[in-house]
Amino acid sequence: MQRWALAAVVMMLFSGSAFATGFMVPNDRNLAGLQLESHRVTVKIADQGALTKVAEVFRNQHNRQLEATFVFPLPEGASVSDFKMYVNGKLVTGEVMEARQARGIYESIVRQMRDPGLLEYVDSRLLKLSVFPILPGSTQEVRLEYAQALKSDDGLVEYVYPLKTPQCATKTLNDFTLSVDITAGAGIKNVYSPTHEVAIRKADDHHATVSFEKSRATLDKDFQLFYALTDKAFGASVISYRKDEKDGYFLLLLSPKVDVAREAIVPKDVAFVIDTSGSMKGDKLKQAKRALDFCVDSLNDGDRFTIISFSGGTDQLFSKPREATSENRRKAAEFIGKLDAEGGTDIHSALVDAVKGAGGSERPYLIVFLTDGQPTVGETGVGEIVDAVKGDDHRSVRVFSFGIGYDVNANLLDELARETNALNQYVHPDEDIEVKVSSFFKKVDEPLLSQVEVDFGDADVYDVYPKHPGDLFRGSQIVMAGRFREPGSTTITLKGHASPGEMTFEYPVDFSGESKSGKFVSSIWAGRKIAYLLGEIRLHGENDELKDEVVHLSKEFGIMTPYTSYLVRETPERVMPMPVMREDVRRQLRSLGYLSDGAPATPTSPSAAAPVPAQAPSRFESDFAYSLSATDSRKASVQASEAYNRLIANDKFTDGRMMTSACGRTFANVSGVWVDDSVTKEMKVVKVKFASDAYFAIVNAAPALKEAFALGDKLVIAAGKSCLAIGDDGKESADDVDVKAVITALSR
Secondary structure (H helix, E strand, O other): OHHHHHHHHHHHHOOOOOOOOOEEEEOOOOOOOOEEEEEEEEEEEEOOEEEEEEEEEEEOOOOOOEEEEEEEEEOOOOEEEEEEEEEOOEEEOOEEEOHHHHHHHHHHHHHHHOOHHHHHHOOOEEEEEEEEEEOOOOEEEEEEEEEEEOOEEOOEEEEEEOOOOOHHHOEOOOEEEEEEEEEOOOOEEEEEOOOOOOEEEEEEOOEEEEEEEEEOOEOOOOEEEEEEEOOOOEEEEEEEEOOOOOOEEEEEEEEEOOOOOHHHOOOOEEEEEEEOOHHHOOHHHHHHHHHHHHHHHHOOOOOEEEEEEEOOOEEEOOOOOEEOOHHHHHHHHHHHHOOOOOOOOOHHHHHHHHHHOOOOOOOOEEEEEEEOOOOOOOOOOHHHHHHHHHOOOOOOEEEEEEEEOOOOOHHHHHHHHHHOOOOEEEEOOOOOHHHHHHHHHHHOOOEEEEEEEEEOOOOOEEEEEOOOOEEEEOOOOEEEEEEEOOOEEEEEEEEEEEOOEEEEEEEEEEEOOOOHHHOHHHHHHHHHHHHHHHHHHHHHOOOHHHHHHHHHHHHHHOOOOOOOOOOEEEOOOOEEEOOOOOHHHHHHHHHOOOOOOOOOOOOOOOOOEOOOOOOOOOHHHHHHOOEOOOOOHHHHHHHHHHHHHHHHHHOOOOOOOOEEEEOOEEEEEEOOEEEEOOOOOOOEEEEEEOOOHHHHHHHHHOHHHHHHHOOOOOEEEEEOOEEEEEEOOOEOOHHHOOHHHHHHHHOO
């Protein structure tokens, strides 16, 4: 860990930095950029032609009239079709500047705004407009639209909207909305955004809408969207990434048609398991009972179901699932109506009874499990309960859990979902149980292909997650991430049980070479593997092999974990190198169920809570790093588990504020300075002032490292036996730096 020691020197060298889409910069270099009031984007895509409309409102937060310049980086191949701004009642038009001409403008804005994030757009075409006057406290709206032809790779179409925003407008003051309307002659499949948690709705197979809306949104990463065009019943798409002839990464997207005949829907068996222990008394049980009524009423003809209530013991509506006839639904309504809350919590017996109903059927078997507490009666060990559910031949069983409140055993619910390839959700005390359960059941109400299996043909793939893809429901999508050894073409075979019987589908796919747009795939794979390893540790206990692999992946891909959250720790005097995991952190993770001493972790009363980090945290930093100042331990346990589930289910990754990856290097943020993981204290320091002529000479001579330089205005990066320190002081003239030698060293 000595490599972090140089950070102590760095603290003496440096005494704030962010990111850029459309933004407005005052001509007075001493003033900050105008604040972004709102940002609204509307996109219409027909097959592969996209028309993007942008409306941005800026506010002059300064106390005097300003003259400013509006700039907007244009995506590759885009042509501006309309650009509107009204100044004093007159329509003003701007000019489009080519990349070489735009470079000087970008560099001048970087100097003025101290915003290295703009470096990512240095080689982009630029839309530029001078604006005057802008009155103090007033707002100025800019509207523009541009058209572009989207590229298709093996039927997979990609759309990107440049969204990174400079530090003057890192957040919108009010709203950010983005909507994409897609129409296509061929069927639309596999609509997927790796960057944003979007809502996707498909009215039919030829029309889809994608939306994202957030108040005071952080605009820290470009919006990226993929969709596939195919008329097949089940669409399969592969996004792959490979660099420097190393083993590659891939993402496999599987989704069914929306327009399917009712007879194509696979009948399912459902066991509703509801906690009726004493802690469920009152509104909790009332809401849960209404949710059960909705789910029973929503069952399809041909479905089978039962209801199991449990407290200190269990009570069953039917000993095994029965047809969802009107008579059986009536009996269910009576059973639900009589449920009352009292006694302890025998989770083990309830789930064992539920699993018995599977009976080896090829139908999808869903267990919908609602609980608000810890197992207190019968078998209480997490490992034993999970093993009893998954058994030896229960691949068709899926346990969808709802943890109600903050007293739940989050570790147990997480492992049930992971081991049965399902999902779980947490219902906070101020949320409606009925709404959450009902919304979930609508999504899994219509299975189209159960017990899905994927054969990758001649492709040499490994480390694929999830291990078993599960079931495909109408409107759903399966996402699998893995690695491959050699690029090339192959045929993927998809098998599963459908209403007519077993069905097989074949798809020719290509595992390609390096692709800039597919770079995110490696992060998704790393996140999934880390989640899998953490799950193994939580269930079976820590060992050095698993721990070391988590640390290695965390550092290579810049993803925070319990093992790397405390790699760097500051004191008032200096930055101290820390062991991989401090003992106090180890104790906290044990209490939360992430670690155990040889036996499966079984948290009972966690004693640690998630802290509020001093600076903007990465998701793993806030989710998995815990301090000793516990205030609400049960809430912390649930929050950590929710984060774990997001990692598995959503695959959305943002650049970490404490740790990140750029240009194949890992950087840690030490008091606002990004430090290259490979820097050691023995290295000679070459100091260069940020935004100086020397700085831009190095940046322009090393375009491959633009991503690293865009991290911040305080950066330490290894360069051979030396390291380059970018900051507030150092060499300014390009003549004072051996740029060629620096670039040669940086390229090693």
